[in-house]
Amino acid sequence: MRWRSDSTWEPVVAASRRSAVYLDDEAAELCRLNGAHERLVATEAKLFPLNGKGDASGLLSTCVLVCARFVAVKHLESACLTLSSSTHSRCLLFTTTSEELLAASEIPCENYDEVGAELEQALRRTRRDKETRVRAEVHQFTACAAPINSDLFLMPAFHDLPLLWPGDESRFGDVSSMSVLPEKWQTDLRIFVSMLNSLFGDLDVNEDCYSVGHTSRLIAMELANLPAAKARRKTTSNKASLVLIDRTLDMVGCASHLSDCLADRIVGLLPKFHSHSSDVAINMSPMFSANVSYSTDALAPGTLYHGNSQIAQSLLRSFISLREKEAVMEVSRLLLDAMAKERIPVEVERVTRMTVDRLKGFVRKFSSEPEAFLKHSALLECSLAAINTLECQETSHWERLLATEKGLLLGVLEESGGSDSPLSQLCSLVQSDKQMRHLTAKDVLVLCIFLYSLLPEEKRGTLSDEEKLKKALVLSIQTWHSDEQKRFVGSCSSLREKIEEVFSTCRAFGNARAHLKQLKNLFIPRGPDRRNVYVPLVKQVVEASVDPSKPDVSDIAYQSHGLRDYLKTSLTFGFSKFMNVGKSHPGNHRLLFVFVVGGVTLGELKQIRETASKTNIEVVVGSNRILSPRDVYEDLVIGERHVLA
Structure with a gap:
């Protein structure tokens, strides 16, 4: 692309x-x-x-x-x-x-x-x-998208785009039209659609629109019938499919630590770049002598995404696609290549495992070479992103959360009737670790969103289990500093009311896929032993879209642009037999855009790439932000986006 x-x-x-x-x-x-x-x-x-x-x-x-x-x-x-x-x-x-x-x-x-x-x-x-x-x-001006890689772009200006949450149908009634939404939401969504139209105009693309989810359907309908978009499609023959997917249908990927992708850890562990929605702030001080200290005000942070640097994009691709050990070796290789080009002397030893100290030694070679530093700054910033992450003190906590998630799912996957329910296990963890040294209340709340979005109601636990967990969380949060408690409670009248609100949100996301048919389950039998594994919804959609057999998936709704497209969806009347009109399917074109409305994880991008590599269809992923578990806490636990203005 x-x-x-x-x-x-x-x-x-x-x-x-x-x-x-x-x-x-x-x-x-x-x-x-x-x-x-x-x-x-x-x-x-x-x-x-x-x-x-x-x-x-x-x-x-x-x-x-x-x-x-x-x-x-x-x-x-x-x-x-x-x-x-x-x-x-x-x-x-x-x-x-x-x-x-x-x-x-x-x-x-x-x-x-x-x-x-x-x-x-x-x-x-x-x-x-x-x-x-x-x-x-x-x-x-029509600058709306930022290419991160050849197959990934972001629209950060819409990082807080309003989304219909599960259950909003009861608030608004019929959500088949934007007119039922608050005026502010309508304005935001229409400006977003206008920018999508500008993007496809810049790319010279004539897109067919598909959607999965309520918000995505409204966006697809608006884009399909936008007068400016209709006029644009008449002047280009470069056909593509656009599939819009609601993030709210699958909160598992962004709430979990299950990904083995180094890029996910970088995004999840490093601090956010100031006033940015997706990028991280990279500490550049390891480039310099360990004996010299630098204040954060004196030393500007680096960033992870460099859309105009091919070598930085290549390294980011490695962070996404390779395992941690392989990605670190790739960092070492690229640094050695850069030093060789700049004739920077370095002692090269044969090693089977690259350590953080050796990587820092390579990076520091550039600190005394200003011209080389400027020339390879993007590579150095991405290399330091890996170094910062490997040295991060929160890495061990990330590993504990990963082990906790696997433990919670173990009994469900094995369908063992004697084991405690996931909610009961969570409650036991909170009660046994009263000092919250290994698992904080924040972690437990994000784990709840993870469990409710992933598991059907009968697999999570009983109402009694849920009530015990609520009480344990109230007792734990009462030990927080008063300012932190106030921030958590927000506009609610009490801590208990806030906990009830969070669990109401969890249950809503647990029912988010109730209206779907083929894409309802995220646990799917895979592999030679046909064990149930988590398969992200976005991956399932991509698999159905690029499948050569073009299966009929009614959950992927097509939005017609006019009479000819309407006939594609009117097969039951037989009109298409007389007009040489094929049935609509996202796999009809060699270029497929998949836009996740509400955010995507880099681990999900890895799985999409693996699926796309087996086909002759080019898949480009877009979203309005990159997500991590801390975003889930800030947006769904602390945030109050469900409160209508």
Whole structure:
């Protein structure tokens, strides 16, 4: 798949020469993932966050504001606060919001000219320099996707895209149309659809739309019938299939530690990069002498994703596809190759196992070679991601959680009638480890989401088991610091009410696949001994989509674009016999896009790659974020997204 992310940033780059460029958090992440920040710096632009905390570039005549999602009142307020002490005479605002969608946004404007006038008035009211008049212009740019690998892209501006949770049908009634959703949700989803349309326009693709799940169906329907998308499809013959899948149908992969993928550990153990939704912050200090200490303020962190570096993409692919030992050996090989190219002397010994200390020794060779360091910075950052992870103190805790998950499932897999239920085992673990040295209450809550999403009700345990676990968790959380307790309880009136709410969420995810037929089970017999193993829903969908026999899976719903497509789904009436119309199936085309709405794990990407490698269909995975177990805790346990605004 050839990506054209460079061209989408061209209008911003062209306008930013010797200017002050302010980016909101989503634009900053997208800019860095696409490599556009290097091109902006090359234009002598100065980059700043659009956060309303003052201005450091008032001497420059032009400022550029970049909003990667949509124009909102908060952007105008941030712009006014940020530029209040500046003397800019020209202000350019770039937004992904099309003029057609302005009417649905928070700003009561119908076109870009009106938004520009609104911005001019706001700046005139708040700026200290009343004499210099500001001329504001608004432009659209279509930068929405960031290629991480040739078969993986992210849309980080939509990391918090609203999702229909299991049971929301009872709140909204009929969820076959966006019109039943809150206005804010409708706006977010329509802007997302608009960006998907822009993405496929940049890729010159004519897509057939399929969906699995309620949110995905709404998105697929909107995209299939979007007038701009219909017009685009008429001008291109590069056919592809797009399958959208709801993350909420399978929370197992993102809540568990079962993956043997080093990339999953990197994402799960290293801290998040500031204000980014998917990338991690890599500690660069191992590059330098162990005798010298550096503050986090003085030493900028590295990042994992480098969309414009082929060698970094290759190493990330190894982190995803290879086992930990093999991935570490690949890091060593690439570092040795880089040192050989730069003629950096190094003693090479034959070793069967590469240690962290040896890797750090290789990396430190670049600290005294500035040119080599800059040239191979992406490789060094990814290498240090592996080093940071292998040295992380939380690794042993990750291993304990992995062992706990396997132990909980062992009795279920063996169908042993005498063993305690998973919920009963969890309760015993909490009660026996009152100091929570090995298993914290946070871990147990994420494990609950893991179990409820994976197992049918009769396999989890009884209501009595659930009630005992709730009481044990209340007692454990009562030992937390008061500030941490307040954060956990949130808007609930009591700790007990919050625990009830979390278990209500767990039960909802346990029933998420109740409406599915062929894709209802995540435990499937596999292998020569036909043992039940966990198979991610996204992998099952990909397997059905690339199967040469093209099985009929009714759970993968097709969204028609017009009369001809409607006839494909009207086989019972026999119309297709007269029009040479084949039945719709995701495997009809050589290119398949699989977009997981709500986040994907790198371990799931590994399994998709393994499936795709056995076919002649190219599979490209997309999502709005990369997930880890800590995201599950923050979003589903602490977060309150189910509360409708």
